[in-house]
Amino acid sequence: MDNLRNINFNRLKYLIPAVPLILFLIIFFLLPQIAMVEFSFGEALAFGKIKHVFTLKNYVNFFTDPFYLRVLLNSFFLGVAVMVVTIPSGYVLAYALWKSEGTKRKILYICILFPLFTNLVVRLYGWRIMLSSAGPISWFFQAVGITDHPVNMLFNWPAVVLGLFTECMPYYVLILFSVLTLINPRYIDVAHDLGASKIKAFLKVTWPLSLPGVIAGSILTYIWSFGAYATPTILGQPKQWTLAVHAERQILSIRDWPYGSAMGIIILFFTLLIMYIQSRLFKGVQTYR
């Protein structure tokens, strides 16, 4: 009987260091989420107050409003666009990192990780400067003779995609790289030995074995872009704002908490839906050793 008590206690005590974190997450994450769900079923009153009734009005309004449906669609496409740009270029970078050695590898590491050492907003303002009509790129184009007037590359979809691309790239590269390092180089030796050219060996061996990394990295990229907030705000016009930005506006500017909360929940819902679809679609893809 004594032994039993000892065992249970021993196990429980390992949870103690986690308690502060659990409390933090409950108070600052879980509870606000629950509150948001509750708000989304409420009715907006003046000055940001909420009438706590149960109504589906917010959701109905959202899905019948062509404006917001457009925003939702844009958010979907934005995710796809960023993915399309990130997947191949990130693969090249991850592959180069994988094949490099010694000093070259260290330099590549630093280049890839460097953006993560600076604050996102600061970086985005950096792009603001780079892409503006008074910025260095525009100057360069004029100097070389590609254009004869200042070029403004900001406040359009490409600028937003570019910003998100630079944001997601490091994570995609690192995820893919970690999967690539799991591939035993022996397999490529075998492929060559059996008659495969370098390209064939890549297509038949390296690519399939790296697929789990590509998928994991792409999903992260998609989710990040779909729910992006800072980049569309800083590099885009209202036309390019994603749903997340609109949710913030609803709550903080327009002070329609229920409507904004509903948008937030809709973002959450679609993010979870995407992750679910990924897990079903790619469940056959395992990480092999």
Add this chain to the structure above:
Amino acid sequence: MNNIAVNSKNLIKKFGEVIALNNVNLEVETGDFYFLLGPSGCGKTTLLKIIGGLETPTEGSIIIAGKDMTWVPANKRNTAMIFQEWALFPHMNVYDNIAFGLRMKKVSSVEIKKKVEELLILLRMSGYESRMPFELSGGQQQRIAMARALAIEPDVLLLDEPLSNLDLKLRQQMRVELVKLHKEIGKTFIYVTHDQTEALSMATKIAVMNMGEIEQVGTPKEIYESPVNDYVAKFIGDANELHGIIYKKDSKIIFETESGLRFQVGIENQEALNSNKVICIIRPEHIKILLESDSKPTNYFQGTIDDFSYFGKQIRLRVKIDESDDILFMDIFSTEMDEIRHGKPVTVGFDSIHTIMF
């Protein structure tokens, strides 16, 4: 028709400052079961990889079936390699693994099906087509690796310690199977190992390697009975090693160890007579425990049992010779001696013709 399947000319391989292969001249005849035998780091795997095309030499050339293949990439050579860890493609099933090389050659799927089935029958793995590598045991993976290599019908099959990852019983079984397979398909096999038992029992020719050089090439019998130097003598089989000097006395050649033990030896090269440092090798199977009634060999001494190791069928005795500090070890059958204990006095002896001198 070329009789030589593979040969290398003055092959040198350096990794930075380290010399992995130092002027290797290899000659493998077609149909040989040729073994590269040596300890870790002697260069045998590097040599194999150079033959297969996965490494390029620093200097020298590799000629396969009469053609200079030194700079031909691995995928254009007609060699196939089997690695120690077999390395079956983990994301493909057995059928696709075996078919891989054939698909690279753009063989028709009808042909491929036929070939894969043939090979599975040959290696006694029929019915395993749709299994994945992780579902197979070590021995099964090994056989599929063989099938995959044989599918492309290579001129030379290169095996890099393929049995090292198997347990003893399975290894012994696979050795027999490999020898059978070699006889059946008649291709040239080049096999790398550090296990001399494997080499002795399977090879038609052995090249004993040491630090990037080939010390001796010969049949297992030649290598074992007539080693050219003490390295080969010690690497193959067991050896009692005694250091000392030799001199002539009454038309006999006497060897005297550093601690004063003297016995008669037979030597083939008279040169050794003039050198001061001589090594005498005596194989344990040539030393016998002598009973009262036995006829005495050329040399015999009184000694005491210093230590013994039990190996089931045999017991290895270490006997300290009474008149000096030397210890000789020998093997006896467990049934030979009734009582074995530390300190028991025994008489041991060996013939002078069984001494190998360097």
